[in-house]
Amino acid sequence: MRSERKKKKIIVVVGPTASGKSALAVTLARKFCGEVISADSRQVYKGLNVGTGKITKKEMRRVPHHLLDVAYPKKQFTAADYEKLARAKISEIFARGRLPIICGGTGHYIDAALGRVQIPDVPPNPALRKKLEKKSAPELFALLKTLNKHRAETIDSHNPRRLVRAIEIALADADKSVLSASGGPPHSIRIEWPRPHPSFSERLAFVRSLNVVWLGITLPPAELKKKISMRLFARIRRYKMIEEARRLHKRGLSWKRMESLGLEYRYLSRYLRGYMTKVEMIEKLQTEIYLYAKRQMTWFKRNKEIQWFLPSQKKQIFDMLEHEGL
RNA sequence: GCGCCGGUCGUAUAGCGGCAAUUACAGGAGACUGUAAAUCUCCCGACCGUUGGUCUACGCUGGUUCGAGUCCAGCCCGGCGCA
Numbered sequence: 405m406r407s408e409r410k411k412k413k414i415i416v417v418v419g420p421t422a423s424g425k426s427a428l429a430v431t432l433a434r435k436f437c438g439e440v441i442s443a444d445s446r447q448v449y450k451g452l453n454v455g456t457g458k459i460t461k462k463e464m465r466r467v468p469h470h471l472l473d474v475a476y477p478k479k480q481f482t483a484a485d486y487e488k489l490a491r492a493k494i495s496e497i498f499a500r501g502r503l504p505i506i507c508g509g510t511g512h513y514i515d516a517a518l519g520r521v522q523i524p525d526v527p528p529n530p531a532l533r534k535k536l537e538k539k540s541a542p543e544l545f546a547l548l549k550t551l552n553k554h555r556a557e558t559i560d561s562h563n564p565r566r567l568v569r570a571i572e573i574a575l576a577d578a579d580k581s582v583l584s585a586s587g588g589p590p591h592s593i594r595i596e597w598p599r600p601h602p603s604f605s606e607r608l609a610f611v612r613s614l615n616v617v618w619l620g621i622t623l624p625p626a627e628l629k630k631k632i633s634m635r636l637f638a639r640i641r642r643y644k645m646i647e648e649a650r651r652l653h654k655r656g657l658s659w660k661r662m663e664s665l666g667l668e669y670r671y672l673s674r675y676l677r678g679y680m681t682k683v684e685m686i687e688k689l690q691t692e693i694y695l696y697a698k699r700q701m702t703w704f705k706r707n708k709e710i711q712w713f714l715p716s717q718k719k720q721i722f723d724m725l726e727h728e729g730l
Numbered sequence: 731g732c733g734c735c736g737g738u739c740g741u742a743u744a745g746c747g748g749c750a751a752u753u754a755c756a757g758g759a760g761a762c763u764g765u766a767a768a769u770c771u772c773c774c775g776a777c778c779g780u781u782g783g784u785c786u787a788c789g790c791u792g793g794u795u796c797g798a799g800u801c802c803a804g805c806c807c808g809g810c811g812c813a
Contacts, residue, residue, distance in 0.1 A: 421767080446767055456767080484764035512766045523764050533765095541770095560761065563770040573763080666767035691756070696767055702760060 411615035412498055413730060416514060417507040418443075418704050419621035420697035422631045424715035426459050428621060429507035431718075433467040436503045436730055441470045441493050443508025443517070446665060448486070449477040451652055454645040455668035457635070470497075477657055477665070483516045483523055490517035491610060503730075511703035519611035520707070526576040536568045547571055617728045619721065620710040622701065632693045636686065639668070650676060667692055 415432060419425045429440045442448075446456040450473045458472060470493045475481040490506070490513070497504040506514055515521045536544060544567035549556040551574035559570055623631065639645040649672035653659065662673035668689060675685040704710055713721050 444767090445765095480765060482764040483766070487764085510766065512762075516764085521763060526764075528764060555763090559763095560770055563762085565765070565769045566762075569764075664765075664768070668767080670767080693767085698758090699760095699767090703762080703766090705760095706762095 412613060413503065413615050413617065413728075414494065415503065415505045415617045415619060415725070415730075416518070417505060417619050417621060418511065418514065418710060419509065420623075420628060420700045421457070421509050421693060422628060422635055422697065423621045423623055425507050425509070425621055426463070428715065428721070429505050430459075430463065430465050430467050432725075433503075433505050434465065435722075436505075436725075438503035438505045439468040439470065439497045439500075440464075441490055441497075441504055441506045442472050443486070443490070443506050443510050443514045444472075445481070445483075445486075445510040445513060446669075447472050447508075448475050448481050449473070450475070451655075451657075452477055452665070452669070454639050454643045454648045455672065457639070477652070478661065482528075483513050486510075486513040487516040487523060494614075509700050511700060511707075515707075518614070518616060519607055524573050526573045529572050529576075532572055532575070533568055536571060537564070540564075541567060544568060544571065548574065551575065552577070616709070617725065617730070618707065618710040619724075620704060620712040621715055622712060623714065628697055629690075629694050632697065633690050636689055636693065640686070646672060646675070649673065667696060 415436075415438070417425050417429050417432070432438060433440055442459075444456065446452055447458045448471060449456075452458070459469060471486070471489055474489065475485070494504045494506075494517075506517070508514065512521065516523050539547075541562050541564050544564060545556065545559075545561040548559065548567055548571050551571060555570050555574065560566055622628070645668065649662065649669060652669075653662065653673070653676065659673045659677060662669040664670075671680070671685045671689050671692065674680050675682060680688070711724055713724075
């Protein structure tokens with residue numbers, strides 16, 4: 405395709421936790437004059453360092469890294485925030501004439517930034533959510549059915565979080581319909597799912613201007629398990645992960661918030677509150693982190709464009725990138 | 731040696747005459763439309779023609795019964811108590 409030539413190249417490095425993505429991204433950045441854009445839903449927060457396995461200054465080896473420490477953990481960062489920031493960073497890096505390398509394990513964020521998932525432009529409505537969260541899944545599902553039959557057909561009717569969000573969107577659409585019904589053209593009353601995004605064409609143009617090279621990096625299950633376990637011990641003994649969690653709580657990060665952050669912070673908070681012993685926490689974390697790695701893989705497996713490698717296959721990776729014109 | 735309690739799907743647990751057998755964890759597969767390290771679903775004895783069928787199974791061996799993980803007897807193993 406002739407238009408492919410005009411498209412700007414960008415590398416995306418994905419893979420489960422502990423597969424060795426970050427180091428590879430640094431290597432690639434050094435080789436191709438690139439800058440790394442992190443794609444990690446927890447590393448965006450300031451102060452969440454050891455527990456998230458955030459790359460250190462030294463490990464960056466002078467390669468610029470973006471979208472780390474861009475939010476405070478007390479506030480909620482979302483996929484929509486990530487989408488905006490990541491696109492701005494990509495443009496910035498292109499402007500410098502360098503190669504953007506997105507690297508991270510949060511598939512949903514990457515796909516939002518690159519237009520593989522569409523995020524409706526309806527901001528969260530905390531008051532509404534608070535009310536809806538009291539209802540059971542069947543109740544929420546029944547409500548959604550009255551608001552948007554089409555959406556109710558495809559949604560997971562057991563998942564309260566998804567149902568609340570779908571209702572939030574449906575109500576926002578309904579409000580707009582009422583507004584346009586009183587002034588706008590009569591046929592704009594009914595807005596079906598998927599609702600058109602205001603800046604849809606703009607986003608599409610952005611995504612179309614990119615030539616994304618998808619690079620996946622993973623390990624056989626047994627090896628991944630072992631790496632997760634070893635890394636966990638290092639975080640505790642060497643990097644003082646427990647102390648980090650204690651400090652975060654002292655500085656005002658609530659147990660509830662830590663609980664909602666998941667994995668290390670969730671079980672660290674349970675240990676620090678005395679709900680479990682240190683040994684129980686470590687054992688639980690080993691399996692939970694591995695389960696998380698599997699969930700990540702489930703997400704990535706859907707993207708058939710990803711070319712998979714083992715971390716040791718440096719040569720094959722470089723050959724592939726060369727073949728892609730880098 | 732005697733007495734009591736217990737041996738069930740990888741582990742832990744339920745079951746007290748109709749059971750391929752509860753629940754949890756682990757294991758496997760998957761979903762994902764501004765919480766995504768979150769949230770949610772399914773499978774998990776074997777085999778087959780898989781909204782069904784067959785076989786093998788609750789420490790072992792017999793017995794009672796139309797029918798036994800469940801009742802009885804003996805044996806083996808583990809825990810506790812008395813020696």
